[in-house]
Amino acid sequence: MFSGLDIRDRGEGVASSEARVSDNHNLLVVCGRCDTTNRVPRDRLHDGATCGSCKQPLLAGHAFALGRSNFDKHVAGELPLVVDFWAPWCGPCRMMAPAYEEAAARLAPRVRLAKLDTDAEPEIAGRYGIRGIPTLIAFRNGGEVARQSGALTLPRLIQWIDANVA
Numbered sequence: 001m002f003s004g005l006d007i008r009d010r011g012e013g014v015a016s017s018e019a020r021v022s023d024n025h026n027l028l029v030v031c032g033r034c035d036t037t038n039r040v041p042r043d044r045l046h047d048g049a050t051c052g053s054c055k056q057p058l059l060a061g062h063a064f065a066l067g068r069s070n071f072d073k074h075v076a077g078e079l080p081l082v083v084d085f086w087a088p089w090c091g092p093c094r095m096m097a098p099a100y101e102e103a104a105a106r107l108a109p110r111v112r113l114a115k116l117d118t119d120a121e122p123e124i125a126g127r128y129g130i131r132g133i134p135t136l137i138a139f140r141n142g143g144e145v146a147r148q149s150g151a152l153t154l155p156r157l158i159q160w161i162d163a164n165v166a
C-alpha cells in the first residue's frame, strides 16, 4: 500500500497541496470520496492506492456520486470515467443500480464508474443534453467518447464499457 501523500513526502516535485500535472510515470486520479487529486504511478494502479488526503482506497471499485462541486474535476481525470445519469424516481435506473455497482467493482482500477442524479443536478444534465434516463456517458481525458440510453444488464454493461473506454 502507498498513498499520494507518501509520494509527495518522497519529494517528487508536487509543489501545491494537490497534484495538477501528470507525467509519463504518474496518472492523476481524483478521489471519489474527498475529490482530492492524487498522483499514482502508472505501474502501481493495481496495488491498492489510497488517497493522500482521506486515506481511503482511491480505486476501490464503487460507483460514486457526482454533483456540481466535483463533476468537472472527475471528468477531467485521466482514468476512463463512465457516468450514469439517473434519478431516484426512475424504475429502470434503480433496476440497473446493482449491476452498475458490480460493474464498478469488476472494472476497477482500469475504469471508474460514477453516478449523477439528474433531478438534483439539472444544469449538468442539460449541458449534456440528457433526454431520457438512464443514460450512460463514457469520458476519456475530459471528452465524451460514447453514450448509451436505456438500462443494461451486467454483461452488456461490461461489454459496452470495455468496447468504448477500457
Ligand code: ZN
Pocket (backbone or CB within 6 Å): 031, 032, 033, 034, 035, 036, 051, 052, 053, 054, 055, 056
Ligand atoms: Zn480522498
